[in-house]
Amino acid sequence: MWLNKLFAEEPIDFEKRCRMRIKVGLGVGVLGLLSLGMMAVLGEQDAAFYGSLGAGLLVGGILSAFRNRRYLRDPVLKKQREVAENDERNRLMGLRCWAYAGYTMFLLLYAGVMISGFVDRRAAMVLLTVTGVYALVLMLFRILLRKAM
């Protein structure tokens, strides 16, 4: 199952991962360019939003593609990065970071729903919906992991 690839003991095909990151980085860069292009046809307020979003996507995407291209071209750097990304402790820390950030986010959302209920009903409904979707995603992963492990 594809979820098994996230497990700390599963080896990573580093070259394949780099190539994928280059493609994704370039894709994100193109999205950034499109977003920048939209500035010309939009009003001042929307243009500022799409302009900053586009610039962020363009710079982020190109930097990611450039960094991964460097890993593929420099054998010493590639080896260092491959060991670091395959390292079980690093991968476990990465997964735990996501898990703890997830717990924290869920608690913050819950607190947000409780507080915003007194202030703004619409905001409370939006937060409640996000919390509900979050809980559903969490449940989905539990079911998938039960099958994978």
Add this chain to the structure above:
Amino acid sequence: MKNRIQELRKERKIRQEDLAEAVGVTRQTIISLENGKYNASLLLAHKIAKYFDKQIEDIFLFEEEGKCG
């Protein structure tokens, strides 16, 4: 869980970098293992045991909770 990685490594005059490279992890992971901050997976424990030409239980010492000695 305690382990004898540092003891065996020093006995054989092996650097942390060399052990890390041989078992495919970072030097930081070896440091954390030696300090007892991180417990190796079964796979890594197996690789380390193989590297030192020992059994896993000769390197990784399992202590049952509440049991002395």
